Amino acid sequence: MTDAPKIAQTAPYPVEVEEGKSYFWCACGQSSKQPFCDGSHKGSDFTPVKYTAETSKKVFFCGCKHSAKSPLCDGAHKGL
Numbered sequence: 001m002t003d004a005p006k007i008a009q010t011a012p013y014p015v016e017v018e019e020g021k022s023y024f025w026c027a028c029g030q031s032s033k034q035p036f037c038d039g040s041h042k043g044s045d046f047t048p049v050k051y052t053a054e055t056s057k058k059v060f061f062c063g064c065k066h067s068a069k070s071p072l073c074d075g076a077h078k079g080l
């Protein structure tokens with residue numbers, strides 16, 4: 001059984017990522033350190049999604065947790 005993720009916010013989180021650095025995106029929506037995992041998913045069916053930055057740039061991490069291109073925003077929040 002998979003629970004629906006909690007919608008952290010219905011907008012993406014812009015983040016300046018650094019080349020070569022890895023980030024763990026919160027998939028469950030429960031983290032208080034959005035858009036990143038803080039371990040709150042423990043006991044649920046969710047696990048964080050690793051994102052490794054290939055270049056230093058601004059990316060938009062999904063905030064609604066419904067993106068089909070997670071961990072990045074695909075505009076899914078507009079339909080919620």
Ligand code: FES
Pocket residue numbers: 025026027028029030031036037038039040041042046047048049
């Ligand atoms: S706190 Fe949400 S995936 Fe870890």
